[in-house]
Amino acid sequence: MVIDWSQSGEETPSERPLIRAAQYVRMSTEHQEHSTDNQAKAIRIYADKNGYEIVRTYADEGKSGLSLSGRDALKQLLDDVEQGRADFKVILVYDVSRFGRFQDPDEAALYEIQCKRAGVTVLFCAEQFVNDGSMSSSIIKTVKRLMAGEYCRELSVKVFAGQSHLIGLGFRQGGAPGFGLRRMLVDQSGAPKGELARLEHKSIATDRIILVPGPEDEIDIVRSIYRDFVTEQQNERDIAKALNARAILSDLGRPWTRGTIHEILINEKYIGNNVWGRTSFKLKHKHIQNAPDAWIRADGAFAAIVDPVLFAQARTIIEARSNRLTDDEVLEKLREILGLNGTLSGLIIDEAENCPSSSAFQSRFGSLLRAYALVGFTPHHDYRYIEINRSLRRLHPVVIQNVIDGVVASGGSVIKNSLTDLLSINGEITVAIVIARCKLTSAGSARWKIRLDTPHKPDLTIAIRMDSNNEHPHDYYLLPHLDMRDAVLRMAQHNGLSLDAYRFDSLDSFYELTARSPWLLAA
Structure with a gap:
């Protein structure tokens, strides 16, 4: 008997039975190379090479990956898997971003875990890692999810800045023109x-x-x-x-x-x-x-x-409607609207007869949410962060003026850009001021998210972290542009030397850096 030792005895991909697979493709409005046809072509090449038979296609065309809302194909895919209707064992996706650019990476993980529990594996065909559950693949996948979400966040910041600039120039941004x-x-x-x-x-x-x-x-x-x-x-x-x-x-x-x-x-x-x-x-x-x-x-x-x-x-005349009424009378009208409709919104208030407008409620009580609370109505979502953000926006110009006063008192000079709020210090460096809202986790730990002004690239960013009540500054970070690699910094109480080296309890050190002395004294 002659033994051919060149044969391993294992089946080649072409000899193994094909594994039934579904493909999920998604295109928003990005670039042609990510069109659903090109995704499907790349997925088919991957399937042929690795022994998969594509038996079902789920396609979301022209859909954003920011949330599950509106993505009917992905909803149907997840429902088929959870209800046991899936006649496949693998879901093939072009890359991590096609599955979704969720702002919370855990959301993407949740949907993948739902599939895994039902015995269906999700594979990313164009990625350089194999989604096999190993530590390395899990780390890379998590990073990819964060990058996918961060891409949308950075794009949102740039688009908002561009739209704001065009509005300032007098150009219309979206929406119907209106009657007349x-x-x-x-x-x-x-x-x-x-x-x-x-x-x-x-x-x-x-x-x-x-x-x-x-x-x-x-x-x-x-x-x-x-x-x-x-x-x-x-x-x-x-x-x-x-x-x-x-x-x-x-x-x-x-x-x-x-x-x-x-x-x-x-x-x-x-x-x-x-x-x-x-x-x-x-x-x-x-x-x-x-x-x-x-x-x-x-x-x-x-x-x-x-x-x-x-x-x-x-x-x-419109403002006088609410001015003629006491707070109790205004709130009583709001209770009547709530009783008739079972819910409240700005549109419902504006359609109500003999009632102040929604903007009048906002002006009198500080916000619609506070007016809602006073009549015992709680929206389905927690919007407390909106009030905090409004408070911090009102605080921002005050903080800028305090910094200007501090620099001037130290002997420096400041020029404020009225469009960008950037400060030019002594004609040498540009400084941006960012106020970071404090958010408490379920365990009571403080967290901050700092968004850097990447479009204008200031030389230095003064990041002010607020206390747990978001009423007073907790501490300050002086972040040089040259050392910052990310557009968004997520901070805890302690962040390691790479970030906490820039932490200060006050801005006194910054003011000392901006101080200038007369030539004779310096000599």
Whole structure:
């Protein structure tokens, strides 16, 4: 008998029975190389090489990876796995980011664990590690998840800064123009290129959009709304009924309501002001109402179609509604709205008859959330962090002024950039000031997240960590740009020498560095 020692006795991939697999592909709006077709092609090459048979495809096209919301294919995939309907043992995904760019890396881990418990393995075909549960693969996978989430966070910061800059220049950012107004496309020099119809978008990156007066008949209606409200003392609901009786539709082709009339009466775009950022929806989190001091605005950016005096009179009437009532009377109206609707929101309040607007509640009680609490209503989500963030935003200019005063008192000079809030110290270095909110874990440990101003690259960042109540500074970090590699720093009470070497109990050391002496004294 002759033995062929060149044969190992093991089956080659082509001889082994194929393992049934499903592929999951996702594309948001990024780049062509990540299209679902290209992902599927790479996954098929991986499957053929490693002995997998693709029997099912789940595809989410044009879907963000920030959350599970809206990703119907991934929801169906997870449901099939959990309910035992999966006729496959492996899920093939192009890379970690295609599975999701979740802001919490543990969320991605949760979905993968759900699959693993059901006996289905998730494999990433384009990654340089094998998802085999080893320590090395787990570490790399966690890092990849963090990088995927961080990419979206950095992109969000850059997009917000860019949009804020364009708003300041007087350009429109998103949203319908409103009744009586139209969107005009202009080139980079401001020359008009044509009016955009509803649902039309600009196609050239350097083009911009401004608001211009619409048809004369719509402008006349807008002005009549203001006259009826101010001069004839009609309320919003009566004005809406009159317009509906004349078969006049709103800019969205719908009948008028109290809320749509109220929106015209309070929106500054009708006197030419460009205001943006009243609400936020960053990183697919819940919509939040921003405080007026956080809005981005450019006054006089557009041609006004309403007399500013008439607009001011309308605003005075609206604000006077709540001023005539005591706090108890205002809250009683809010209780009535809660009793009728079973819930509360800004839209519900604005649609209510003979009731102050949602902005009036916010102005009188500091926030809608506090007004909700006073009538015993608790939203489904915990929005306390919104109030803390608003408080810290109000604190920010105070802190900047304190730093300026400290530098000047030490003999240094400061120039503040009104657009970026960066401080130029002695004409030598630029300094950014960041206030970090303290968040307590379930175990009571303090945590801080510090976002560095990566777009403007200041030479030094003064990071102020707040105490557990977010009322007073806990300590200070002087972070030089040259030593910072991450856009976001996550800190605990103790962070090791690499970060805590920059920690100080006060800013006295910083002020000493900025001090300047006369030439004769220095000599």
